[in-house]
Every structure is written in C-alpha cells, then in structure tokens.
Amino acid sequence: MTDSTIQHNEDKRDVTFRVHRFNPQVDSKPYFDDYTIKLEKGITVLRALNYIKEHVDPSLTFRAFCQAGICGSCAMRINNMSKLACTTQVWDELEKSREPDVIKVEPLRNLPLIKDLVVEMDPLVGKMQQYSNWVDSKMPEEQWGRKEFLVSEEEFLKYDKATDCILCASCVSECTILRANREYVSPAILLKSYRMNVDNRDASHEERLAGLVKDHGVWDCTHCYRCQESCVKHIPIMDAIHGIREDALESRGVKDTSGARHAEAFMEDIEKKGKLVEATLPIRTNGLAWTLRNLLPMAFKMVIKRRTPPPPPLVKSTKGIDAFRAEFREMSGHVAKDHEKKSGE
Amino acid sequence: MKRYAYYQSCINESMTKEVDRSIQLWQHDLGIEMVHLQESTCCGGSNLDYVSPKHFALVNARNIAAAEKMGMDLVVSCNTCLMTIRTAKKKLDESPELRDEVNELLRKEGLEYRGTSEVRHLLWVLIDDVGLNAIRLKVKSPLSRLRIAPFYGCHILRPSSVLGKDNPMEPTSLDQLLEALGGSTIHYDHKNRCCGFHTLLVAEEESLNVAAEALQEAMDEKADCIVTPCPLCHTVLDGYQSKALKKNGGKGSIPVFHLSEVVGLALGYSERQLGIKRHIVT
Numbered sequence: 001m002t003d004s005t006i007q008h009n010e011d012k013r014d015v016t017f018r019v020h021r022f023n024p025q026v027d028s029k030p031y032f033d034d035y036t037i038k039l040e041k042g043i044t045v046l047r048a049l050n051y052i053k054e055h056v057d058p059s060l061t062f063r064a065f066c067q068a069g070i071c072g073s074c075a076m077r078i079n080n081m082s083k084l085a086c087t088t089q090v091w092d093e094l095e096k097s098r099e100p101d102v103i104k105v106e107p108l109r110n111l112p113l114i115k116d117l118v119v120e121m122d123p124l125v126g127k128m129q130q131y132s133n134w135v136d137s138k139m140p141e142e143q144w145g146r147k148e149f150l151v152s153e154e155e156f157l158k159y160d161k162a163t164d165c166i167l168c169a170s171c172v173s174e175c176t177i178l179r180a181n182r183e184y185v186s187p188a189i190l191l192k193s194y195r196m197n198v199d200n201r202d203a204s205h206e207e208r209l210a211g212l213v214k215d216h217g218v219w220d221c222t223h224c225y226r227c228q229e230s231c232v233k234h235i236p237i238m239d240a241i242h243g244i245r246e247d248a249l250e251s252r253g254v255k256d257t258s259g260a261r262h263a264e265a266f267m268e269d270i271e272k273k274g275k276l277v278e279a280t281l282p283i284r285t286n287g288l289a290w291t292l293r294n295l296l297p298m299a300f301k302m303v304i305k306r307r308t309p310p311p312p313p314l315v316k317s318t319k320g321i322d323a324f325r326a327e328f329r330e331m332s333g334h335v336a337k338d339h340e341k342k343s344g345e
Numbered sequence: 346m347k348r349y350a351y352y353q354s355c356i357n358e359s360m361t362k363e364v365d366r367s368i369q370l371w372q373h374d375l376g377i378e379m380v381h382l383q384e385s386t387c388c389g390g391s392n393l394d395y396v397s398p399k400h401f402a403l404v405n406a407r408n409i410a411a412a413e414k415m416g417m418d419l420v421v422s423c424n425t426c427l428m429t430i431r432t433a434k435k436k437l438d439e440s441p442e443l444r445d446e447v448n449e450l451l452r453k454e455g456l457e458y459r460g461t462s463e464v465r466h467l468l469w470v471l472i473d474d475v476g477l478n479a480i481r482l483k484v485k486s487p488l489s490r491l492r493i494a495p496f497y498g499c500h501i502l503r504p505s506s507v508l509g510k511d512n513p514m515e516p517t518s519l520d521q522l523l524e525a526l527g528g529s530t531i532h533y534d535h536k537n538r539c540c541g542f543h544t545l546l547v548a549e550e551e552s553l554n555v556a557a558e559a560l561q562e563a564m565d566e567k568a569d570c571i572v573t574p575c576p577l578c579h580t581v582l583d584g585y586q587s588k589a590l591k592k593n594g595g596k597g598s599i600p601v602f603h604l605s606e607v608v609g610l611a612l613g614y615s616e617r618q619l620g621i622k623r624h625i626v627t
Contacts, residue, residue, distance in 0.1 A: 080534070081514055096515065098532070176539040179558075180551035220548040222555070223391050224539035225503035229513050238504065242395035249396060259547045266392040270404060274386035276355040285546045294549065298588065302360075305623050307584070309359035319383040320454065324407065327450040331403045334446065338399075 011041045013101070015090060017048060019060065020106040021116050030113075033057070034102075039090055045103065046074050046085035049117075062117040069232065072168030076117050077106040082170035084232050108173035110182065124169060127185060131211055133192040136204040155200045162195035162240055164233040171227035171237060183216040187227035187237050190218060194240035197247065209248055218244045219259020250339075258285050271328050274318030278309035347474060350412035350462070351379030352430070354423035354576065355387050361576040363620030364422055367605040368467070370619065371612045374483055375475045379420060384411045388429040391500070391543065399446070405433030406447040406458035413462045414455075422467040422605060424575035425543075428500035430464045431507045466501055468574045468604055469510055472518055477525040485613035487527025494568035495519040495530050496559065496582065496601075498575035499539050513537060519574060519604070526611035533566045535559040540578040545585070550592070556581045557593035564599050574604040584625050598626050 014036055022030035035052045046064055053060045062085070064074040069087040078088055079096050085105075093103045111119035127133075139149055171187040178184045185193075193212055197205050212218045218241060227237045245263065254264040262285040269276050282291040302308045309315075318324065357364045372378055385408045387393075393401040408430060412419035421427045437444050438460050448457050471480065502513040511518050516537050520530045538559060541552030560582060563571050573579050581589070583601040590596065601624070602610075609619040616622060 176541070176555055177544065177548065177551050180541075180554040181548075184551070220544055220551060222539055222541060222544040222548075222552065224499040224543075226499075226539070229503050229505060236504075246395040246398070262546055263392045263396050266387065266390055267396045267400065270387050270389065270393065270400075275358070276387045276390065278355065278359050282546055298584065301625055302584070305625060307360050307623060307625070315359075318386050323454045324384075324386060327403060327407070327453065328400060330450055331397075331400050331447075335397060335399050 012038060015039050015048070015094065016102045017045075017052065018102055018104045019049075019052075019117070021060075022113060023059075023061075023115055024113075032104075033060075035060075041091050043090050044086055045078055045088045045090055045093065045105070048090055049085060049105070060117075061115045070166065072166035072232075075108055075168035075170050075173070075232070077104075077108060077173065079104055082108055082173040082230050084168060084170070087232065108169055110173050110175060110178045110186075111169065119169075121169065123182070124167070124172060124186065124188065127189045128192065131185065131189050131193050132204050132208050133189065133196060135196055135199050135202045138201055138203040149201045151200065158198040159195040161235050162191050164235055165191055165195075166233065168232055170230045170232055174226040174230040176222055176224045176226060177220050181216065181220075184220055185212065185217050187221075187241070190221070190244060191235065191237050191240045194243050197244065206251070209244070209251060212244055213248050213252065213257050213260070218248065219257055219262075261285050271325060272317075273315055274321050274324055275315065277312050277315050279311050279315075346373070346376055346378050348378045348380055348417055349420040349465075349470065350382045350415045350417040352382050352385050352388075352408060352412075352419055352421045352426060354421060354426045355390075356423060356576045356580065361579060361603070363623050364576050364603050364605050367603065367609045367614070367619045368422065370614050371605075371609050374612050375471070375480065375608075377470065377475060380415065380417065382408070382411055382415075382419065388426045388433075391425050391429050394429070394432065399443075402433055402436060402443055403447045403450060405430050406437055406444070407451055407454075407456060409434060409437075409460075409462055409464065410451055410456040410458045413457075413459055418463045418465055418470075420465050420467055420470055422574070423577060424466070424498045424500035425577055427464065427466045428504075428507060434460070434464055435507055466510075466574060468501070468518055468522060471522055471608070477521060480522070480525045480608075484525075484527055484611045486611055488523070488607060488611055489527045489529075490569075491528045492567060492569045493523050493528045493530050493607075494533060494563035494566065494571045494599075495523060495536055496540070496563075496571050496573040496578055497537050498573055498578040501574055502537055519572070522604070523572060523607065526607060528607070528611075531563075531566050531568050533562050533568075535562045540573075540575075540581040542577040542581045545581065552581070553585060553589040553592050556585055557589040557595050560586060560590060560599060561593075561595045564595075564597050568599065571599060571601045572604060572607050573601065576603065579603055586626050600624065600626050 016034050016036040018032050018034050021033050035056055065071045067086045069084055074085040076085055079093050107117045108119045114120055175187050178186050196202050221241050254260040265284045386404055389401050497516050497519055502511055505513045523530050541555030545552045579601055606619045
C-alpha cells in the first residue's frame with residue numbers, strides 16, 4: 001500500500017473545497033474561495049457544502065433539495081466534471097484531485113450564471129417549450145379522464161431509459177456544441193424530444209421532428225459523447241440522438257437538411273465503392289456554391305501539400321466489391337421487410 | 346514479429362497518407378507488422394449506424410470477419426473507426442440474432458463473424474503489446490526538447506462502455522507513450538475534449554469555434570506542438586487551423602503531429618521520410 005493510499009483511507013482528514021464565487025451585485029469578476037474543513041469518510045460533497053454554509057460562510061450560495069439524487073437541483077462541476085453534489089462522495093473525489101486534498105467546485109457551464117454555484121435554468125425550460133417536450137395526447141379531449149390510454153411493455157421499453165432523466169443539466173453543461181453556440185438544442189432536450197416522439201400516445205411527432213431538423217437542431221451534434229459520459233442516470237443519450245436522426249431520415253427523407261444529406265452520402269459511397277469519396281462530400285452535403293465559398297481558399301493550400309482527396313474516378317473500389325455489394329443489397333431487402341412489418345403493426 | 350490485420354481508414358488512404366507511410370517505416374523496429382486488410386470497407390464513420398443499423402452491422406461484421414480469417418486482431422489508427430467498429434462488435438456480440446443475420450450473408454463470401462478478433466487502436470498496441478520499456482530502449486532521438494500538448498480526441502475515450510482503455514476524464518495512455526519517447530506533456534483542459542471534425546460540413550462555425558478553443562489553449566499553455574492519435578482531429582487542428590483561429594480572433598500557429606509521426610521521429614527517422622512536410626502548418 002502506498003503512502004497516498006494510506007492517507008486516502010483515513011477516516012478523518014482536512015479537505016479544502018476551492019469554490020467558485022461570484023455575486024454580480026458586488027463582484028466585477030468571479031474568483032475562488034478556499035474552505036478547509038475536517039471531514040469524515042462517507043460524507044458527500046453536498047453535505048460538505050451545507051457544513052460550510054452553516055458553520056463557515058453563510059453567504060455561499062448553491063441550489064439543493066432532495067439530497068438523494070432524485071430532484072437534480074444540486075448539479076455542479078466537481079473536479080472539472082458536471083455531476084450531482086448529493087451523490088458524490090468526497091473521498092472518491094480526493095482520488096481524482098489534481099492538487100492533493102483540494103476539491104474544485106464550480107457552477108454548471110453553458111447556462112447563465114446567477115451567483116456562486118447557481119445557474120439560470122430558464123434557457124433550458126425555454127427550449128423544452130420550443131421543442132414541445134411533453135406528450136401531446138392523441139386522445140380526443142372529451143375522452144380525457146374517462147378512458148385509459150394503454151401502453152404495452154414493448155412500447156414503454158422504447159423510452160424507459162429516457163424517462164430516467166431528472167433534468168439536472170449535467171449533459172447540458174458538458175456539451176461541446178452548446179459551448180460553441182448557446183442556440184443549440186442541447187442533449188437534454190434531444191433526449192426528451194426523442195422520448196416524446198417514440199411515445200405511442202403522442203400526436204405531435206411530425207411537427208416536433210420538423211423543429212428538430214432545423215438549424216441548431218439534431219444534425220449539429222458532433223458525436224463527442226460527453227453528454228452520455230456525464231449523465232448522472234447513465235442514460236445512453238447518443239442512442240436517443242441517433243434515434244431522432246434515423247427517424248428523420250425515414251420519415252422526412254434526405255433532401256431537406258445538410259446533416260441528412262451528409263449522413264446518406266456514407267451509405268451511398270459504401271454501397272458503390274466500399275469506401276468514402278471524400279472529394280465530393282462537401283458538394284453533396286452543402287452544394288457547389290457553399291463548397292466554393294468555404295473551401296476553395298483551403299483547397300489551394302491542400303493542392304500544394306498534395307493533401308486533396310482523389311477525384312471520384314480515381315477512388316478505387318475495395319477488393320471483392322462485387323460480393324460485398326451483393327451482400328449489402330440483400331441486407332437492403334431485409335431492411336425493407338423490417339419496415340413493412342413495422343408499418344403493418 | 347507480431348502481426349496485425351491493419352484496417353486502412355478512408356482518410357489515411359486519401360488525405361492523411363503520412364500516417365500509414367510513417368507506420369510502414371518503423372513497424373519492424375518495434376517488432377510488429379501491420380498486414381493491410383485488403384477486403385475492408387469504410388466503417389460508416391459514426392454515421393452509418395443511424396442511417397441503417399443493419400447495414401452498419403453487416404459492414405463491420407465483414408471487416409472484423411476478414412481479420413478473423415487472418416487469425417489476427419484488427420488494428421486501426423483512426424479514433425472514429427475504432428469507436429465505430431467496436432460499437433458494431435459490441436452489438437454483434439450481444440445479439441445472436443443479429444450475428445446470425447449477417448453471417449447468413451457473409452457466408453456467401455466465405456466469411457463468418459465469430460467475435461474472436463479484438464478491435465484495437467495502434468496506440469493500445471504500442472503500450473500493451475510492444476510495451477513502454479521496449480519502446481524506451483529503441484528511442485534514438487528523444488523528444489526531450491518538446492513540450493507536447495496531447496490531444497486524445499473523443500472516440501478513443503468515449504463512450505467508455507465501448508472503449509474502456511482510458512479513464513475518459515483523466516486519460517493517460519498517450520501521455521505515457523509520449524513520455525516514453527522522451528517528451529514532456531502538458532496538462533490542459535482540452536486534452537480530452539472534441540476537435541469538432543464531425544460537424545465541419547454541417548455546422549462549420551461551431552466546429553471552428555471548438556477547434557480554435559483547443560488550439561488557443563495549447564498555445565496559451567506554451568506547448569511546442571500538439572500530438573493526436575486520430576487523423577480526423579489532425580485534419581481539423583492542422584488543416585483548418587488558420588481558418589479556425591482567424592474566425593475566432595486567435596493568433597499564432599502550432600504544429601500538429603500524428604502519433605505515428607512522433608514515434609518515427611523518436612526512432613530516428615527524418616521529417617521528410619515521415620511525410621511531416623505534407624502538413625499545412627509546418
């Protein structure tokens with residue numbers, strides 16, 4: 001056993017919480033305060049923050065309620081990762097700390113800061129409204145309260161995991177694209193939208209989907225998987241994002257968005273050559289005008305460095321392409337049958 | 346000499362040719378051989394899986410089955426190919442029905458997916474099979490003067506349920522290799538963040554913003570260069586570097602190397618031999 005392990009196994013020790021502070025009424029910019037307190041093993045970050053507020057600094061501001069990982073209100077960045085303070089053990093975090101015995105606590109990212117560790121959740125609520133994140137009942141209003149809407153287990157399993165979301169906004173805080181553009185729909189909203197769109201009681205599938213494929217919507221996700229990795233309920237959020245994309249391609253086709261055209265190009269090229277024809281990918285995704293405007297200056301540099309992808313006629317098909325193509329097309333037959341079966345249900 | 350079925354990524358065949366060229370140069374020095382997997386097709390680039398999940402399973406079952414036929418592990422040098430093919434493998438290993446369905450088609454070509462070959466990144470092979478100590482002993486020109494910003498890229502780390510080699514929040518594998526090559530690595534926030542590649546053609550402004558932030562942080566931390574194990578990250582961080590920085594008010598420039606190139610440099614090969622002159626930022 002190393003010295004550090006012995007130290008970490010101690011039941012009581014001094015721990016420093018380096019906490020983000022900002023009061024817009026008095027501070028010109030955020031800063032960090034260090035609070036060093038003696039703690040026992042088994043304590044959570046939330047209990048430690050409560051202790052600091054009660055015994056050390058009553059001005060420290062954070063949001064918390066259930067203390068049991070259910071309400072989602074105490075999400076914050078602890079040691080550079082968004083998570084719930086109430087389900088995070090101090091001793092576990094000490095193992096990850098870059099500076100010995102110091103735990104860094106910051107507010108969630110990608111949402112406006114109100115004070116210290118509290119962020120504004122209104123932008124998220126606004127997006128829930130924008131993307132109709134509720135079940136819009138198919139049942140006529142006069143039957144409400146008189147008739148049951150039965151959901152089979154099989155139907156429920158499609159969105160069972162998605163219903164675990166507690167809207168803590170950890171995924172929102174870690175999202176790459178939201179960091180680049182606050183207009184982006186965000187992973188939590190995509191998850192909720194998916195959950196509503198696969199619910200057999202819902203009547204707004206088409207309209208919701210039409211909103212999701214617009215600018216700043218589902219096609220802007222860059223597949224970084226940070227949302228999924230930070231989800232406090234271990235929900236496979238990327239499956240939901242891919243689910244919306246699959247649905248969009250199936251119900252709306254590929255013509256109306258660059259994201260859909262880009263995705264479909266992979267399918268076309270693989271069937272045709274077994275590999276990607278990168279030279280024409282920008283044109284097929286965004287058209288000639290966009291490609292000339294956006295990529296021409298770079299193309300010159302790439303030609304000089306001999307980095308340009310070969311033109312389509314020079315892209316050699318993969319070895320054994322005929323046999324591969326036959327299998328690929330036979331699989332297309334399987335997929336068509338699956339669709340027929342699904343639409344017959 | 347340990348042999349591997351080497352999966353050639355589309356981008357390494359067309360744009361980042363220096364990756365395969367550099368591996369060819371030094372592979373035997375480290376007692377490994379990458380045997381080109383001739384029959385392989387594009388993995389779907391993290392797009393085919395939702396365009397058509399069944400074609401996605403077929404295509405990658407075939408890629409892995411071809412490696413299994415050679416009796417070797419499948420090795421890639423692109424993060425997205427790694428994540429994509431491993432995702433397909435997980436789905437195939439978890440679903441006997443899916444496996445049967447694709448095998449019925451693959452059988453016509455004399456192939457069968459059995460799940461016996463592992464799907465691994467070149468970085469993992471270097472660390473786990475060749476070994477850091479063996480690599481240290483082979484170093485002729487240590488990267489000792491270089492302060493390196495390791496840029497892991499997403500798809501060698503996340504989703505961890507599919508990758509699992511590194512802790513996605515505190516990865517160390519690339520740092521370990523770079524240190525074994527004699528370099529020193531810096532710690533910075535963007536080490537495990539995204540390069541923006543996958544939305545370059547769909548949300549260019551956002552992608553360039555993502556790339557600029559990573560480049561700027563590496564430069565602010567006084568890194569001499571960035572090293573990445575992924576040719577897609579390289580394409581953004583090198584090829585789009587001036588555009589990304591210009592659009593986001595950034596200044597300066599920083600060279601970006603492929604993992605395979607810095608291994609070559611440390612083993613004594615020249616920049617010209619390794620194809621480093623082909624980079625946009627030199």
